[in-house]
Amino acid sequence: xxxxxxxxxxxxxxxxxxxxxxxxxxxxxxxxxxxxxxxxxxxxxxxxxxxxxxxxxxxxxxxxxxxxxxxxxxxxxxxxxxxxxxxxxxxxxxxxxxxxxxxxxxxxxxxxxxxxxxxxxxxxxxxxxxxxxxxxxxxxxxxxxxxxxxxxxxxxxxxxxxxxxxxxxxxxxxxxxxxxxxxxxxxxxxxxxxxxxxxxxxxxxxxxxxxxxxxxxxxxxxxxxxxxxxxxxxxxxxxxxxxxxxxxxxxxxxxxxxxxxxxxxxxxxxxxxxxxxxxxxxxxxxxxxxxxxxxxxxxxxxxxxxxxxxxxxxxxxxxxxxxxxxxxxxxxxxxxxxxxxxxxxxxxxxxxxxxxxxxxxxxxxxxxxxxxxxxxxxxxxxxxxxxxxxxxxxxxxxxxxxxxxxxxxxxxxxxxxxxxxxxxxxxxxxxxxxxxxxxxxxxxxxxxxxxxxxxxxxxxxxxxxxxxxxxxxxxxxxxxxxxxxxxxxxxxxxxxxxxxxxxxxxxxxxxxxxxxxxxxxxxxxxxxxxxxxxxxxxxxxxxxxxxxxxxxxxxxxxxxxxxxxxxxxxxxxxxxxxxxxxx
Numbered sequence: 001x002x003x004x005x006x007x008x009x010x011x012x013x014x015x016x017x018x019x020x021x022x023x024x025x026x027x028x029x030x031x032x033x034x035x036x037x038x039x040x041x042x043x044x045x046x047x048x049x050x051x052x053x054x055x056x057x058x059x060x061x062x063x064x065x066x067x068x069x070x071x072x073x074x075x076x077x078x079x080x081x082x083x084x085x086x087x088x089x090x091x092x093x094x095x096x097x098x099x100x101x102x103x104x105x106x107x108x109x110x111x112x113x114x115x116x117x118x119x120x121x122x123x124x125x126x127x128x129x130x131x132x133x134x135x136x137x138x139x140x141x142x143x144x145x146x147x148x149x150x151x152x153x154x155x156x157x158x159x160x161x162x163x164x165x166x167x168x169x170x171x172x173x174x175x176x177x178x179x180x181x182x183x184x185x186x187x188x189x190x191x192x193x194x195x196x197x198x199x200x201x202x203x204x205x206x207x208x209x210x211x212x213x214x215x216x217x218x219x220x221x222x223x224x225x226x227x228x229x230x231x232x233x234x235x236x237x238x239x240x241x242x243x244x245x246x247x248x249x250x251x252x253x254x255x256x257x258x259x260x261x262x263x264x265x266x267x268x269x270x271x272x273x274x275x276x277x278x279x280x281x282x283x284x285x286x287x288x289x290x291x292x293x294x295x296x297x298x299x300x301x302x303x304x305x306x307x308x309x310x311x312x313x314x315x316x317x318x319x320x321x322x323x324x325x326x327x328x329x330x331x332x333x334x335x336x337x338x339x340x341x342x343x344x345x346x347x348x349x350x351x352x353x354x355x356x357x358x359x360x361x362x363x364x365x366x367x368x369x370x371x372x373x374x375x376x377x378x379x380x381x382x383x384x385x386x387x388x389x390x391x392x393x394x395x396x397x398x399x400x401x402x403x404x405x406x407x408x409x410x411x412x413x414x415x416x417x418x419x420x421x422x423x424x425x426x427x428x429x430x431x432x433x434x435x436x437x438x439x440x441x442x443x444x445x446x447x448x449x450x451x452x453x454x455x456x457x458x459x460x461x462x463x464x465x466x467x468x469x470x471x472x473x474x475x476x477x478x479x480x481x482x483x484x485x486x487x488x489x490x491x492x493x494x495x496x497x498x499x500x501x502x503x504x505x506x507x508x509x510x511x512x513x514x515x516x517x518x519x520x521x522x523x524x525x526x527x528x529x530x531x532x533x534x535x536x537x538x539x540x541x542x543x544x545x546x547x548x549x550x551x552x553x554x555x556x557x558x559x560x561x562x563x564x565x566x567x568x569x570x571x572x573x574x575x576x577x578x579x580x581x582x583x
Contacts, residue, residue: 021073021074022209022211023073023074023208023209024209025074026072026074026205026206026208026209027201027202027205027206027209028202028205029072029201029205030069030072030201030202030204030205031197031198031199031201031202031205032198032201033065033068033069033197033201034065034069034197034198034200034201034204035194035195035197035198035201036197037061037062037064037065037197038193038194038195038196038197038198039190039193039194039197040058040061041058041061041062041193042189042190042192042193042194043190044057044058044061045058046189046190050099051099052096052099052100053096055095055096055099056092056093056095056096056099057092058095059088059091059092059094059095059096060088060091060092061088062088062091063087063088063091063092063119064084064085064087064088064089065084065088065197066087067080067083067084067087067088067119067123068080068081068084069201069204069205070123070127070149070152070204070208071083071084071123071126071127083126087119087122090115090118090119090377091115091116091119094111094112094115094377095112097111097379098111098112104415104416105384105415106323106383106384106387106413106414106415106417106418107323107324107327107383107384107415110323110324110327110376111376111377111379112377114373114374114376114377115373115374115377117369117370117373118370118373118374118377121366121369121370121373122370123145123149124142124145124149125137125142125366125367125370127141127145127149128141128142128145130142139279139280139359139360139362139363140279140280142363142366143274143278143279143359144218147218147221147222148214148215148218151207151214151217151218151221152204152207152208152214153204155203155204155207155217156200156201156203156204156207157200159199159200159202159203160196160199160200160203163195163199164195164196164199167182167186167195168186170182171183171186221275222275225271225272225275225276226272226275226276226285226290226293226294227290228272229272229273229275229276229290229293229294229297230289230293232268232269232272232293232297233269233272233292233293233294233296233297233300234293234296236265236269236296236297236304237296237300240300240303240304243307248307248310248311258307258308258311259308259311259312259315259328259332260328262304262305262307262308262311263304263305263308263328263331263332263335265300265304266300266301266304266305266308266335266338266339267335269297269298269300269301269304270297270301270338272293272294272297273294273295273297273298273301273342273358274358274362275294276290276291276293276294276297276355277294277355277358277359277362278355281353281355281356284355291355294355295346295354298342298345298346298358299342299343299346301335301338301339301342302336302339302340302342302343303339304335304339305332305335305336305338305339306336306339308332308335309332309336312325312328312329312332319406320387320390320394320399320400321386321387321390321391322387322391322409322413323383323384323387323413323414323415324413325387326383326386326387327383330372330376334368334369334372337365337368338361338365341361341364341365342358342361344357344361345357345358345360345361346358382415382417384414384415384416384417384418385414385415385417387414387417387418388410388414388417388418388420388421389421391405391406391409391410391414391421392410392421392424392425395425395432402430402431402432402435403431403435405432405435407422407425407435407436407438407439408439408442408445410422410425410436410439411439411440411442411445412442412445413445422436422439422440423440426439426440438478438479441475441478441479441518442479442480443479443480453477453478453481455474455478458474458477458478458481458484458488459484459486459487459488460473460474460477460487460488460489460490461487461488461489461490462489462490463489463490463491463492464491464492466492469490469492469501469503469516470490472501472503472516472517472518473490473503473505473516475516475517475518476505476514476516476518477505479518483505483507483512484505484507485507486507487507488505488506488507489505489506489507490503490504490505490506491503491504491506491558492504493513493556493569494569496515498515500515500516500517501515501516501517502514502515502516503515503516504558504569506558506560506565509560509565510565511558511565511567513569555568555569556568556569557569
């Protein structure tokens with residue numbers, strides 16, 4: 001096979017991959033496997049998607065089926081089956097932990113993502129028999145499996161989407177004849193999961209049987225990536241030169257998202273540099289421009305990672321540690337390791353053969369990232385506890401003022417460790433204890449410049465001169481500061497059945513009616529209330545014997561400058577007096 005770039009012909013050597021012989025039964029087996037997996041996932045999670053063991057079982061089936069779909073071969077099923085069971089068990093454990101202890105963990109989504117990364121990296125290593133050959137595994141085989149797996153997965157997803165489009169067209173066609181069995185089936189959850197599994201499995205099995213087609217697609221994808229590498233290498237080289245001249249401070253002054261932007265550029269450089277290096281020298285492009293672009297992209301990864309580290313250092317110095325920032329540090333460490341490894345590879349190959357050293361560095365980097373992802377996925381490092389200790393130390397040392405400290409972060413972002421630290425602060429004395437106690441009353445995460453506000457921070461006007469009621473309103477506002485952004489007014493609207501005072505807090509052209517004194521609702525109480533409302537709604541369903549009639553109900557409205565607000569004031573005790581607003 002040949003590909004042409006920059007006026008030269010590149011020789012691409014294609015060899016059959018290990019164990020990738022055509023297997024006629026593969027599409028049928030994978031379609032049945034994925035379809036059955038989809039059906040099981042539906043029945044396991046149907047109306048129970050918040051039960052930890054059920055979601056974990058669904059993850060086991062989902063990831064195990066995918067691993068089996070990529071590894072099963074004719075006459076070779078024992079090792080792939082064990083590998084699929086291992087992948088499914090690992091992802092099931094991570095899923096169970098995330099669902100079961102999600103409220104106590106600060107970063108359950110990141111731990112789950114680390115497991116996905118580890119599984120994705122382990123797949124091509126297993127397919128290349130790394131578990132048997134270890135460090136002697138040929139890089140060309142791993143490289144080939146990475147790209148063929150990615151192309152096969154993308155093709156299977158695309159085919160699944162197209163299958164749904166065709167099915168929708170057929171359902172509308174039959175609907176013209178008043179035959180709605182397809183329409184009805186598409187609205188069923190079990191059908192959606194099963195059909196998607198059948199389509200994806202059949203597509204994946206077919207693509208894995210068409211090795212020559214995949215090789216051609218791989219060549220096209222790598223050629224396009226090589227073409228993209230040239231402008232990216234030029235742009236990043238100019239960017240780094242300009243940054244060195246003007247100083248990196250311009251990055252931090254221009255944007256707060258310098259770190260993710262720099263890491264994204266480093267990741268793109270890594271992918272495109274390896275697209276040019278290919279699996280061996282024989283398959284590598286002969287274009288000097290593209291080879292120079294690949295060398296430049298390999299060289300810029302380290303400077304980009306260093307700038308990202310410097311940017312993150314400024315953030316940590318200003319705001320301290322947080323779980324998200326620790327995960328960003330992990331990404332920076334990986335980028336720095338990659339950059340250093342690539343610089344060493346380029347230095348060793350300065351007299352020629354730099355691409356070969358680059359491939360060796362990539363091989364070792366893949367093993368490092370896979371092992372690191374496994375470590376981070378396991379419940380060993382508690383980023384929430386590390387962050388909470390750091391933040392409390394900053395507060396107690398005076399590095400941050402008590403009224404500027406983000407108590408809400410301890411309450412919402414650092415998991416159980418953060419809430420325990422907040423409890424310890426609330427049991428103290430002084431302003432710190434007072435603000436910590438307010439954070440404990442919050443019912444949802446406030447996202448504002450000043451998460452915790454004192455009573456003096458609210459521009460509150462009371463309709464009546466009642467010190468006790470004003471105290472009740474301020475207690476509520478401190479726990480729910482978004483109900484009074486600039487200035488607001490509180491007006492008593494009546495009494496609730498439980499004896500509490502109903503108060504409408506008006507700001508702008510809206511109001512919120514609350515029962516005071518304010519008592520925070522726990523998660524268990526909120527779930528019980530939701531269940532009670534669901535039962536009440538079910539009991540009040542419309543039936544054939546329901547009595548339907550028209551009634552006129554008078555309601556009270558809050559008027560601002562002579563004009564009524566949109567929603568009426570509902571009274572929970574007795575019929576309301578007063579006239580509705582004029583039309």
